Amino acid sequence: GENVEQHPSTxxxxxxxxxxxxxxxxxxxxxxxxxxxQELGKGPQLIIDIxxxxxxxxxxxxxxxxxxxxxxxxxxxxETQPEDSxxxxxxxxxxxxxxxxxxxxxxxxxx
Amino acid sequence: xxxxxxxxxxxxxxxxxxVTMRCQPILGHNTVFWYRQTMMQGLELLAYFRNRAPxxxxxxxxxxxxxxxxxxxxxTLKIxPSEPRDSxxxxxxxxxxxxEQFFGPGTRLxxx
Numbered sequence: 001g002e003n004v005e006q007h008p009s010t011x012x013x014x015x016x017x018x019x020x021x022x023x024x025x026x027x028x029x030x031x032x033x034x035x036x037x038q039e040l041g042k043g044p045q046l047i048i049d050i051x052x053x054x055x056x057x058x059x060x061x062x063x064x065x066x067x068x069x070x071x072x073x074x075x076x077x078x079e080t081q082p083e084d085s086x087x088x089x090x091x092x093x094x095x096x097x098x099x100x101x102x103x104x105x106x107x108x109x110x111x
Numbered sequence: 112x113x114x115x116x117x118x119x120x121x122x123x124x125x126x127x128x129x130v131t132m133r134c135q136p137i138l139g140h141n142t143v144f145w146y147r148q149t150m151m152q153g154l155e156l157l158a159y160f161r162n163r164a165p166x167x168x169x170x171x172x173x174x175x176x177x178x179x180x181x182x183x184x185x186x187t188l189k190i191x192p193s194e195p196r197d198s199x200x201x202x203x204x205x206x207x208x209x210x211e212q213f214f215g216p217g218t219r220l221x222x223x
Binding site for chain 1: 142153154159161166204206210211213217
């Protein structure tokens with residue numbers, strides 16, 4: 001079955017710097033890759049997703065890149081702000097309903 | 112403001128007791144998921160339903176866990192009997208079709 005690895009497990013950056021979180025997946029049939037943000041005491045919330053027919057997608061300060069050949073995808077957050085502090089999860093799916101989640105990255109943005 | 116609701120938000124119980132968690136999906140969503148989140152295992156899919164029919168419960172311990180959808184506005188997850196290792200945050204999520212899943216706020220379960 002699908003396996004998703006996520007790195008790093010923790011990431012600390014200064015406000016205004018960029019943050020990058022990387023994930024790799026094992027199933028070459030996976031074609032949907034969402035990223036979720038989880039704030040303390042809340043459920044995960046989708047922030048951006050990408051499908052395998054595109055290599056990059058951007059939404060304001062957030063971007064996701066996908067390398068199907070290498071089977072990895074990354075989340076890029078530019079101009080980080082303290083409110084970006086949260087746990088971020090990547091996931092992969094073969095267009096079924098079963099999202100396989102990575103282990104999460106705790107991002108801390110220091111003012 | 113459409114959102115997934117879950118009750119209770121917190122539950123403390125003793126080993127051996129029955130626990131029932133409830134979820135109200137977003138109106139119109141036809142797919143409901145149950146996840147469990149722990150520090151050790153991360154986010155795990157327990158079961159999910161489409162149009163109230165169970166599609167996959169392979170992630171769920173069958174001997175003590177059960178999930179149902181009595182109607183389109185209610186999904187339940189029951190644990191009987193509960194054990195300390197069941198302590199976790201249980202999330203419900205709903206979706207329309209196979210795309211974006213909207214998560215509820217979770218039920219934090221502690222089994223003593």
